[in-house]
Ligand SMILES: CC(=O)SCCNC(=O)CCNC(=O)[C@H](O)C(C)(C)COP(=O)(O)OP(=O)(O)OC[C@H]1O[C@@H](n2cnc3c(N)ncnc32)[C@H](O)[C@@H]1OP(=O)(O)O
């Protein structure tokens with residue numbers, strides 16, 4: 492059983508920067524049924540350009556016959572604030588002006604994305620999450636959520652993510668915004684504004700999601716006599732155009748800024764003391780040749796979250812491997828969840 496729905500938060504939604512949004516829509520999908528004990532919730536947080544349909548974009552890990560399946564679990568995934576897929580975003584109508592926001596949309600942070608999803612959880616009557624999982628920007632949300640409300644999360648799974656977005660990551664995002672800003676249609680504020688810029692931005696982003704080896708494996712020329720029209724060039728164009736067919740430049744611009752804002756130490760004693768607030772049983776997974784979120788960032792998370800273990804995986808894809816290496820991830824995560832049950836049994840014996 493799957494449900495696609497939108498929850499509208501009718502009160503003023505106060506952002507971290509103090510600005511307010513009215514009537515925030517939160518688009519979400521659920522799969523399966525909440526059991527009587529309300530202890531089978533799997534909440535997936537999506538990354539930069541995905542949507543609420545986790546069974547579609549995380550096939551292999553989510554789906555019938557997969558580890559996270561709707562027969563056994565109540566799976567929830569919500570589209571993030573500012574994104575293109577149904578949640579309030581820069582193309583939404585500003586109730587004050589009656590016109591789309593475009594660049595009048597307020598900037599927001601990862602904490603705002605989490606706050607919206609916490610409101611949705613309250614609306615759905617979810618007060619206990621068996622597994623909270625996310626990769627990349629999804630992992631940034633999951634770690635923030637766990638810091639603010641660890642007691643409701645039994646198991647936290649963080650993939651290819653970090654505690655603070657790095658100068659390197661911010662530089663990639665800024666380069667993408669520079670590409671969008673060279674497209675004058677972006678400032679015309681129309682639904683398809685900035686699409687040429689978005690195409691270039693995705694092409695830049697791809698370089699951080701893939702690796703040298705992946706390009707050699709998939710885009711190497713089979714002949715030696717070419718001086719132009721290279722496969723790698725065609726691939727960059729194709730990938731840019733593919734995103735433009737399903738996303739908008741304004742959401743992309745704002746979501747990159749939200750990613751830049753990610754710093755679990757902001758307004759708290761320190762990054763480490765913020766991570767220490769997480770009491771959930773935690774698994775951190777990194778990808779060996781991830782150039783955007785290098786392993787050192789996941790090692791840092793695992794070292795400073797009290798009850799955390801760390802695993803690294805290999806992926807020819809690099810960073811995007813967290814979306815693709817679902818067989819390996821299924822093995823690692825199912826072992827982690829089995830150990831989590833054992834830990835619970837040991838704890839029960841100790842307290843009995
Ligand atoms: C409505 C929706 O689609 S919703 C959301 C879907 N997306 C998401 O959820 C975001 C997360 N997903 C992703 O970022 C990506 O889908 C990933 C990382 C999982 C996989 O990326 P892909 O682009 O599928 O893989 P890859 O990098 O191997 O590229 C393959 C594509 O490039 C094309 N391609 C490969 N080489 C070339 C080339 N030299 N020239 C032109 N095209 C090429 C392939 O034909 C293929 O095209 P297709 O996507 O139309 O089938």
Ligand SMILES: N[C@@H](CCO)C(=O)O
Nearest residue numbers: 538539540541627628
């Ligand atoms: N490829 C991912 C971003 C990488 O985290 C996406 O487009 O959502």
